[in-house]
Amino acid sequence: xxxxxxxxxxxxxxxxxxxxxxxxxxxxxxxxxxxxxxxxxxxxxxxxxxxxxxxxxxxxxxxxxxxxxxxxxxxxxxxxxxxxxxxxxxxxxxxxxxxxxxxxxxxxxxxxxxxxxxxxxxxxxxxxxxxxxxxxxxxxxxxxxxxxxxxxxxxxxxxxxxxxxxxxxxxxxxxxxxxxxxxxxxxxxxxxxxxxxxxxxxxxxxxxxxxxxxxxxxxxxxxxxxxxxxxxxxxxxxxxxxxx
Amino acid sequence: xxxxxxxxxxxxxxxxxxxxxxxxxxxxxxxxxxxxxxxxxxxxxxxxxxxxxxxxxxxxxxxxxxxxxxxxxxxxxxxxxxxxxxxxxxxxxxxxxxxxxxxxxxxxxxxxxxxxxxxxxxxxxxxxxxxxxxxxxxxxxxxxxxxxxxxxxxxxxxxxxxxxxxxxxxxxxxxxxxxxxxxxxxxxxxxxxxxxxxxxxxxxxxxxxxxxxxxxxxxxxxxxxxxxxxxxxxxxxxxxxxxxxxxxxxxxxxxxxxxxxxxxxxxxxxxxxxxxxxxxxxxxxxxxxx
Numbered sequence: 001x002x003x004x005x006x007x008x009x010x011x012x013x014x015x016x017x018x019x020x021x022x023x024x025x026x027x028x029x030x031x032x033x034x035x036x037x038x039x040x041x042x043x044x045x046x047x048x049x050x051x052x053x054x055x056x057x058x059x060x061x062x063x064x065x066x067x068x069x070x071x072x073x074x075x076x077x078x079x080x081x082x083x084x085x086x087x088x089x090x091x092x093x094x095x096x097x098x099x100x101x102x103x104x105x106x107x108x109x110x111x112x113x114x115x116x117x118x119x120x121x122x123x124x125x126x127x128x129x130x131x132x133x134x135x136x137x138x139x140x141x142x143x144x145x146x147x148x149x150x151x152x153x154x155x156x157x158x159x160x161x162x163x164x165x166x167x168x169x170x171x172x173x174x175x176x177x178x179x180x181x182x183x184x185x186x187x188x189x190x191x192x193x194x195x196x197x198x199x200x201x202x203x204x205x206x207x208x209x210x211x212x213x214x215x216x217x218x219x220x221x222x223x224x225x226x227x228x229x230x231x232x233x234x235x236x237x238x239x240x241x242x243x244x
Numbered sequence: 245x246x247x248x249x250x251x252x253x254x255x256x257x258x259x260x261x262x263x264x265x266x267x268x269x270x271x272x273x274x275x276x277x278x279x280x281x282x283x284x285x286x287x288x289x290x291x292x293x294x295x296x297x298x299x300x301x302x303x304x305x306x307x308x309x310x311x312x313x314x315x316x317x318x319x320x321x322x323x324x325x326x327x328x329x330x331x332x333x334x335x336x337x338x339x340x341x342x343x344x345x346x347x348x349x350x351x352x353x354x355x356x357x358x359x360x361x362x363x364x365x366x367x368x369x370x371x372x373x374x375x376x377x378x379x380x381x382x383x384x385x386x387x388x389x390x391x392x393x394x395x396x397x398x399x400x401x402x403x404x405x406x407x408x409x410x411x412x413x414x415x416x417x418x419x420x421x422x423x424x425x426x427x428x429x430x431x432x433x434x435x436x437x438x439x440x441x442x443x444x445x446x447x448x449x450x451x452x453x454x455x456x457x458x459x460x461x462x463x464x465x466x467x468x469x470x471x472x473x474x475x476x477x478x479x480x481x482x483x484x485x486x487x488x489x490x491x492x493x494x495x496x497x498x499x500x501x502x503x504x505x506x507x508x509x510x511x512x513x514x515x516x517x518x519x520x521x522x523x524x525x526x527x528x529x530x531x532x533x534x
Contacts, residue, residue: 194409200491201404 024089032089033146035080040139042074047132050125064112064124071128074135075108104131107173111208114189115180123179127172130165137161159230166226170219177208184208310381317371320390324398325364331402332357343408350412352420356405356488359427363480366431374438376445378452397496405488413489420487427483434476436462441473454519467523468531470512474504475529505529 024032046067053066064071082098084090090097112124141158144150183189190204332353336344348354404410413419440463444453457464465472481497508529515522527534 194404194407195411197411197414197489198491199404199407199411199489 028089029146032084033143035084036139036143036146039074039077040136040143042070042077043132043135043139046070046074046128047136050129050132060122060125062120064119064128067128068119072108072113075104075131078104106211107176110190111177111180115183117183118176118179121176121179123172123175125172127169127176130169130172133161134165134169156234159226159234162223162226166219166223170215174212174215177212181205181208307381307383309384311384311387312381313377313379314371316382316387316390317375318368319387320394321364321367321371323391323395325361325368327395327398328357328360328364328402331399331406334406338403339408346408348406348408348410350410352412352487353405353410355420355424356484359424359484359487360402363431363484366435370435370438374442376442376447376449378450397492397499400492401488401490401496404490404492411489413487419489423483423485423487425483427480427487430476430479430483433462433465434473434480436460437465437473437476440466452518454515454522465531466526468526470515470526470528471504471508474508475531477504478529505534508534 049067049070050063053063054060057063078101081090082094082101085092085094085097107127112118118124137154137157141150141154144154184191185205188204190202192200192202194201331338332347334343334346413423440458440460441455443458444455445451455463455466457466462476463472465475469475478497478501481493481500485493485497505528512526512528
């Protein structure tokens with residue numbers, strides 16, 4: 001799911017003012033700055049690729065193919081963020097970050113890449129656009145935070161754009177999974193049937209349906225968490241009192 | 245100050261005895277209620293013998309809704325027993341209708357049902373007659389968590405073992421025989437440990453002593469391991485995995501092993517902390533290894 005939405009403090013570095021944990025050392029900071037700059041650049045490439053393809057073709061259809069490779073590369077690269085948490089240079093939960101990155105990687109590889117027929121769906125463009133805008137803001141947010149020079153505009157964007165981007169991404173993702181269902185059922189993709197010597201079976205079709213259902217409890221939780229974070233971080237804009 | 249039992253059965257703000265200054269605000273008293281300060285007391289402690297002067301300050305902590313250990317164990321173990329049997333007898337709506345109330349043609353499936361049922365009947369009887377629990381209760385939410393785990397896995401395993409398309413073990417009788425021996429050996433072992441632990445503790449008491457090997461050879465493993473009950477439990481499930489050659493059973497074994505290792509390490513650590521003379525050769529759960 002598009003859970004790495006702007007301002008998800010679960011993936012975030014400490015962007016809440018008073019939690020001054022002892023941060024990463026100088027070498028780790030340098031590495032993280034480079035990592036975040038590269039990721040920002042990568043998603044900018046994807047954004048530019050989408051715009052250029054649209055202008056060239058004059059339609060929204062089939063834009064996925066023009067950014068397929070950088071999308072796969074940079075979205076998969078985000079797996080490094082799990083490592084960052086595990087090693088401790090980023091103060092986030094390994095489990096939470098893992099969950100969010102894996103859900104993105106799942107949609108990229110196990111759904112969009114694996115089921116060729118959905119690649120021309122408009123829903124793919126919907127979630128790719130949402131992810132692109134989200135990630136450009138998120139990675140530039142981290143970059144500036146690490147350099148202790150965070151422009152308010154970026155902070156504001158991170159905690160405001162999600163209002164639209166989150167539902168947009170979720171809609172795109174759900175529609176894409178839904179579009180994949182008939183093809184998965186027909187071909188038995190990634191499924192194991194009985195009988196076999198391990199006495200085990202797996203129905204990918206049912207698994208995808210369960211995944212879609214899991215959005216129902218999960219999406220509101222994440223969305224409202226973001227709203228709460230927004231109040232905390234941007235709250236001082238409305239009232240002049242110190243953020244909690 | 246009344247000597248009512250503290251801790252376990254408090255729901256909301258029941259009986260709180262706190263020493264406060266006259267000018268303390270209600271807010272301050274409330275926050276003291278939630279702070280846990282000072283030494284945690286035992287039920288058996290006598291007021292007179294506590295290391296306090298003429299005034300003492302008690303802090304009460306609300307543990308939330310509680311449920312007794314016995315209730316939780318009985319519920320979480322009865323589930324798998326019943327659920328497995330439902331799959332074994334192939335009650336309707338699980339498999340295709342033509343298989344309703346039929347039985348498997350593989351004798352290992354009958355054996356597996358007997359072993360699985362025996363295991364949970366043993367657990368239920370131990371809960372009722374053998375175990376002496378340190379704590380009366382645990383948080384209520386645990387029963388939902390635990391039952392989901394036990395009942396869920398039982399259904400998952402039972403579905404495949406009792407499936408009309410079940411494939412018996414590759415190495416046939418040899419494999420099943422070896423597995424059964426391992427399973428039975430570890431069931432007896434596990435039971436022996438439970439008895440040995442029970443005998444460490446007089447009825448109604450909550451004393452803690454270092455367990456040692458007894459005349460029963462199955463307890464000699466205490467020489468090498470702090471929590472041999474978990475060691476034997478792992479062995480039983482390895483036996484069952486081998487017997488059924490079923491991947492979900494293997495998953496259940498692995499998950500259970502991870503959890504038991506966490507418990508064993510915790511228990512081992514508290515033994516070391518409590519007893520100066522704790523035998524140094526012992527490992528938490530696997531001899532020399534873990």
